[in-house]
Amino acid sequence: MFSETAGRNAEVSWLVSSRVSGGKFARSILDLIGETPLVRITAEGGRPVVVAKAEFANPTGSHKDRIYACMIEEAERRGNLKPGKVIIEGSTGNAGTACAMIGGLKGYRVIIVMPEGMSDERKKLIRAMGAEIIFTPGGESDQDLSLRRIEAMVAEEPDRYWYPCQFDNPDNPLAHYRSTAPELWEQTRGNIDVFLAAVGSGGTLTGVGRYLKERRPGIKLYAVEPEECPTLSSRRWGPHDIQGIGDGFVPANLALDLVDGVITVSSQEAIGKSRRVCREQGLVVGISTGCNLAAAAKLARRHPSLGVIATMLFDTGHKYYSSPLFGVHKSVEVPERDHRLDDLSVRQLDKYAPGWEIIT
Known part of the structure; x- marks a missing residue:
């Protein structure tokens, strides 16, 4: 009995190792990070065309x-x-x-x-x-x-x-520069007019944006932030329901010199867009993704002559069953305190913000 089991195990081991060496099996779940699909969001014939990286395909469901x-x-x-x-x-x-x-x-x-x-x-x-x-x-x-x-x-x-500190660790944007951006460039064959992304740590916009601008300086980058917490566009703080972005400060990883404009989206606009894309396209996505897509729609209305707008489907909507996305509202006690921007952020905004297009 033992020898029979051992023989089967050896056969399975040989089968797995041979297929792995042939590239048919991932050796680790970490090998499944990246190489996410590109999804067209706009209807066929719609202009501008909006495409987005399906980052919910990563192992934990996000970028x-x-x-x-x-x-x-x-x-x-x-x-x-x-x-x-x-x-x-x-x-x-x-x-x-x-x-x-x-x-x-x-x-x-x-x-x-x-x-x-x-x-x-x-x-x-x-x-x-x-x-x-x-x-x-x-x-x-x-x-x-x-x-x-x-x-x-x-x-x-x-x-x-x-302490990784995603907000100021340069390896954060480096990850997107090395992987997300080259994937997007290859998938679109470099045919991108605008890349936009909601700002949390700032790594996505900086890493992807730097790579794209190095290859085509004419590509425009738009940061997206909550209307209720417009730190970049109005230097104001406020509570909101778009989990994952709008943390109330300017992250060090956000390269303001790369930014061409800022788009604000309300929590209700973001939630509504997430629900709509689920209903109409079968994409179960989170609220920050709805924020990206709502921003893309605003940009398309402002600049209808654009060709391709690229963005990110940051995460899966399955992480939001207990959130306003699924009609669940809970009271969150927000501590009263001063929300002043640090001096470096103020100087950076003074330097770069006057040249930005602001879309609300």
């Missing part, structure tokens, strides 16, 4: 898998992240899930610090990946409180933690 694979692997290569270190990161959901999955697979303990007002699905997924969660007050636009908590913990025990 954040790309950046954590890159940030963690680069930190290991440099010797900054070693066995025994604890990875601690701030997130409002997608980043935390990606960090938990990739960090856990590599054998690290992972702690995610996040605002308590985020969707239940995000929290459950992060815990399912084996990570711990520390909650801070507020919602999406109170992410700065999570970051302060992390900074205090790291300052107290600097040898214990490795």
